[in-house]
Structure formats: structure tokens, C-alpha cells
Amino acid sequence: MNKRILLLILFTFALSVAIVSAKLISKENEYKVIKVIDGDTVYIDFNNNNISEQNEKVRINGIDTFETKPSIFLDYQIQNYNLTKEEALGLGYFGKEFAKKELLNKYVIAKYTAEEKFDKNNRHLMSIYYNYNSNNECKNYEQEVLKAGLATIYTNFKKYFI
DSSP states (O other): OOHHHHHHHHHHHHHHHTTSOOBOOOOTTEEEEEEEEETTEEEEOTTSSSOOOGGGEEEETTEEEOOSSOSHHHHHHHHHHTOOHHHHHHHHHHHHHHHHHHHTTOEEEEEOOSSOSBOTTOOEEEEEEEOOOTTSBOEEHHHHHHHTTSEEEOOOOGGGGO
């Protein structure tokens, strides 16, 4: 499949997911994002000490952004989306920069939105809401990064390596 067609399909799907914005999320329990690892992993300062600790690592639920370093996961993305290594790493870089722009040093609401609260690496699996307006409406990070075309819907791709 042509790369442009695949990216267009992914973008169209992301837009359809992002049509409904997050509304009426309570602003209690806001915490600051203090570190961005990549487009789908951040540290949220739950301890309010401005130190990124292991128990504050959050894997954003429901999305998968491109890797920022060579790995078996990057190899999967290259193969699955028919990209070059440079293209996949570039998308990973843009995903990380998007997360920095949208989340770093901002106060967010992080909520568990899946059955499982932690992934296999003991990271919190959470959805992130931010940028409240006067109508108490806010953005949902998963929707925003999908809309930007820098993430895909998460699928467990370990089965492809067995």
C-alpha cells in the first residue's frame, strides 16, 4: 500500500476519533507534566516535588506514537507502515515535540480510562486532559495527537514477533 494512502487513512481515522472533544472533566487533582519521554510517555508530578520518579511514569492510554530510538518496536513500525527508518524516527521526533508543546510544564488531569491501571512496565495507563476554557471544556491528549497524525490507535503487536 502506498505510504501516502496509508497516512491519509490514519489521519482520516484520527480525525473521526477526535471529533468529540473532552468536556466537563473535573479540575480537581491537577498535576504538572514534568518530563516527556516520547509522544505517548510522560512523567506527571503526582508527588508534587518536581522530581520525575519511577512511580510517576505515565503511558498514555489507547495510542501508540512512533519510537524515538532504534528498537524492535521501531522495526515493527517500519515494517507495518512501510516506512524508512528515517521516516519512522522523524515521526517519533515530531511526536515527542508535540507532547512537549502540548503537555510539558502544564497542569493536566490524568485519569485511568482502561480496565488495566498499569502496563507490563508498571507505568500508569491514563488519559490526559488539559487546556480548560471558560466553559469547563478541555482537550484530550489522545485525540489531539491522533488529529495531528502523530499517533495510531494502540494495538498489541507482540503477536507479530512470536
